Structure formats: structure tokens, C-alpha cells
Amino acid sequence: MGATRLRLLEGAPTTYEPLLSWVEEVAELTQPDRIHWVDGSEAEYRKLTDELVAAGTLTRLNPDLFPNSFAAFSDPADVARVEEQTFICSRNERDAGFTNNWMEPSEMKTKLKGLFSGSMRGRTMYVIPFVMGHLDAEDPKFGVEISDSAYVVASMRIMARIGTDVLKKIEETNAFFVPALHSVGAPLEPGQADVPWPCNPEKWIVHFPEERSIWSYGSGYGGNALLGKKCYALRIASVMARDEGWLAEHMLILKLTSPEKKVYNVAAAFPSACGKTNLALLDPTIEGWKVETLGDDITWMRFGKEGELRAVNPEAGLFGVAPGTGWGTNPNAMRAIAKGNSIFTNVALTDDGGVWWEGMTEEVPEHLTDWQGNEWTPEAGRPAAHPNSRFCTPIDQIDMLAPEYFAPNGVEVHAILFGGRRKTTIPLVTQSRTWANGIFMGATLSSETTAAAAGAVGVVRRDPMAMLPFIGYDAGDYLNHWVRLSAKGNAARLPKIFLVNWFRRTKDGGFAWPGFGDNSRVLKWAIERIEGAADAVETPIGFVPTPESLDLDGLDMTPEQVEEAVHFDADEWRAEVPGLEEWFARFGGSLPLSLTNELEGLKKRLG
Ligand code: GTP
């Protein structure tokens, strides 16, 4: 180590110059009191969580109920991703596209340097080496997050592969790593007491796609702060994927085994808080079909040697929406959570030191401490847990985890579902007419906004491939990349594409379809379509099930009710067309021609 190296770097567990010089540069800018190199060990986790409990950031849960588990309560203004403050700072504005906020990179750097200047004063700067995907993948995707939040370190240990092994491999292979800088933006003056959830009212989540770097300021929450997740594994990775010929997608991936023991892997893109984790951990309500989990939020896909599309889950944990996750709706998630080793954020506390959220149990507890620390009873008239409260749990605690999760080359994808949250118009399931028609379904996907992002909830917006907040470049280029890349696959082995909607409403306002475990009936129909075994009605939008072709065995629904869930409504679709035209117009010239043709074809078929 050079004599001029910063004192804080003494004892660093690496001699890897690209890393040392970046850490030094950041330390000089942010002025932390000390640097901690994260090794990812059990002992380190114990020490960090003990410190977080002492600081009041974490509450230790009753170990008889949730062993080695903690609850965190955020600042009430730091509860979700902040899309308005998320930027893609490519050199040219055009490359960020109309779906992203943009600022000229050097202007943004100047602004960020001002904010980060001294931002870690009084705090520890943690250096977290991590890899998204497998350490022994052919081309492992490394990152190093620097953060001044121990909560981030503890959460990153659950969500990604981190620590000494990763650092060693980076050094040994002289690897590139994505520098991912995070500060809560709350420096401490000498003697100043800390708060349980430090953060800053001003938040910036910034990506520099050409240099593949991330700067995140002001928030300690989820996708804003655990930089391996949305910032790297989607926004930066989507740019890498464009340049290297693969796909980084906001998809779950599950392994489905039929009664004949045939295996089908299904990837599904739904926007945030629209059912990925629930589908990935589905407990089928039909006989003989088995579901195993491969991933619940992010899927990386590339073509294999035979032109088959292969998928891996780059994450190591679940960061799941708590409300609605219950013993009735998602027992597999509940069993994984009950094993402990979890961090809950913004849930409610029970009087016996456990956690609770809306939908966890049918019976509502008589007394709770709500996510803001207030007394709560069922009469309170407000939710006890924040609608975007989350559980953070190691993925290998899922009993139904597919062994292929551990395979660096992943699995072949046989079907892709695109889905959103729509009260009307979109039937329960529609099979695309062709691959191009399937890409059109993805490109025009729409959904009501949810609590997963700050802002209004329930507003319908277009969300291409459920990637609207996560495409790291121009959205038209992104759709072109899908079209061009898939042309390189083996056409006979391309997955079949389906559009689904678990959230259609009846005239009375209730859900038209029971959802959750009963979604296995839709999966079965999709597989039988692939095998040419299930009937369908051809409609202008694609193929929808005939009433007889869906397995409704044991389901308490009248034929009229089923019809309400599955039917194609020509009037609703004619009313949808102007919105589709408006959406496509926003792409300017960058939309693939095949998609323009798809829209023309749809209009013709609708008459
Ligand atoms: P992110 O982690 O934000 O990306 O969300 P996600 O897509 O994984 O969504 P998740 O599975 O956590 O579900 C979000 C909400 O939708 C929860 O409150 C679920 O209870 C609810 N939900 C999931 N699946 C269904 C379904 O089939 N029907 C109905 N009605 N609700 C569902």
C-alpha cells in the first residue's frame, strides 16, 4: 500500500488497486469516522444486528416465534422507491428515453459530489463486495456497495452473495465491479445523537449507465438502498444485457412439474406489488401439479447453446410485500419467514414480540403496536402495517426451492407470462397469437400503481414488461433489443407468451378470480396449450380459455362467474385502443416496426 494512502485504509483486506482507490476516493469525499470491510460472516452479522438493536433501528423479535429476526421502522417519509428522484444519466439524453429522468452526467456528478461531501461524518463506512448471480457463473457480475447504513449491510447479506469469497474472486480474476455508492445523507456532528432511521428529505437514486456506476443518496429503504437489487440487477444490468446480448427482467421464475412428471419453467413479469412473490411460491390447488421456486423478483435470461432461452435468479433472498402474505394465501412464504433469520420493515408488532400485517391471519389481533410505534386496535381505522411493509428472508429457507436455483447456468424457460393489475378489460389469461404478438402484450402491459413506489396508488399506467421504473436505457431500444435478441434464439424453442390478470373485478367490485393457489389452474391451461391439449377461443387479442378447458375441479364458482373472469369484451378493447395508440406515439421513431404492425392488426381484428 502506498505511503500516501489514507489512514482509514490501514488494515484493508485487499490490495486490489481499483477497489482501494475507489474506496479511498469515497472516504475522502464523504469523511466517515471509520471503514468496515464487510466479510459476510455470521459473527459479523450478529455484531451488526446487536449494534442496530442498541441504536434502536432494529427491534429483536421473540426468538420462540421468529428466531434471529428483527423489525425495523423507517422514517414515515422513507417507505418506498422514489421514481421521481430516480435518474438515468447517460451521456446523451436520447439514450435515457422518455421513461426515465435524465440529467447531464457531469452536472449530476457535481450535484452528487456536493451532497456526498462529508455525508458520512460521524458514521461508519461499510464496504460490501457482492455478486449478483452465481460466484462461479461463466461471467460473474460483481459489485461493491459502499454504504453508511448497517441496516443496508444486514439486508444485503440476505439479498445477495456478499463478503470475503466475493472479494477474493474479484481480486483473483482482476474483475470489473459496479461501484455502488450509498449514503443515507445524515452526517452526525460530534456529540450529536443518532435517530433510529437516519435519512434525508432529499433523495437521489442515480445511475451512470456508460460507466456502470450507481450513486444513491438520502434513503435507507429497499430498492433505493440495497443497490444490488433494482439499481444493479435491473437498471445497470439491462444496459449490460443490451450490450452483451442477454435480458435482465423484472420477473419471477418457477418450475412446474405436471402429473406426467414433465418439467416446465415459467417466467412471469408483473409490476411491483402485483403478485410475483405469490406466484413464485404458489401452492397449487389442483391434483398432481407441483410448483418449485426459482426466483421471485428478478430474472436474467440468455440463449443457451441450442438456442434455448435460459434463466437464472441473480438474488439470494426475498424482499417481499408483507400485507396480503398469509397462511391462507401464501403458506410457503409464511413457512420460510417462520424459520427466522429475517428482517421485517414497517410491519406491526404483536404484544408477544412477533410481527403482524393485514392479511397474515384471518383473525385480527386485538392489540398491536403499528409501524409508526402507536397503539393499534382493530377499531383504529388505519392499517397496522404500512401497505409497502416488507419481509427480507433468505431464499434457501423456502422448502419448495427448486434445486436448479443453485445451477449457475439456470433453467430453460418454456413460458412467459406478462401480467398487471387491471379492474377491467384484460381477461384472466390470453395466449398470444405469435411470438411478436407476445412481445406486443409485454410492450403494452398496463397496471394500476401500487404502494411499492411513492405517489398515487390505483392509477392505470403502461408498464412495458413490468420494467417501466427499471429500464436503464431508452424504452424503444429496449423493445428492439427483445425483438432482435429473440430472433437469434431457436424459434421452435422460444417460450410461449401469455397475458394474465389476477385482478379483474366483477360488477359488484370483488375479484373475479380467487387468485393465489388457484392460479395453478391458469398455469395448467398454459402448459396444456403448449402441448396442444387445451381448447381455446380465438379472439382479436389472442386465445382465451373455453369454459371447459380450464380445470375448475373443486372450485366454488358458477359458470357465469368463470365467464366473468375469462371473457373477452370487444367494447372494452375498442375503448383500450386510443390508450395504446397514445402509448406507442410516445416512443417517437424508436418503436420496433413489428409492434406497430401488431397494433394495426389488432385494430383491424377489433373492427
Ligand atoms: P414486488 O416485490 O413489489 O415486486 O411485488 P410482487 O410482484 O412480488 O407482488 P406480491 O406477490 O408480493 O403481491 C403483492 C400483493 O398482491 C399482495 O398484497 C398479495 O396479497 C396480492 N396478490 C398476489 N397474488 C394475488 C392474486 O392472485 N390475487 C389477488 N387478489 N391478490 C394477489
Ligand code: SPV
Ligand atoms: C419492487 O418495488 O418491485 C420491489 C421492492 O421489489 S424494492 O426492492 O423496493 O424495489
Ligand code: MN
Ligand atoms: Mn419487484
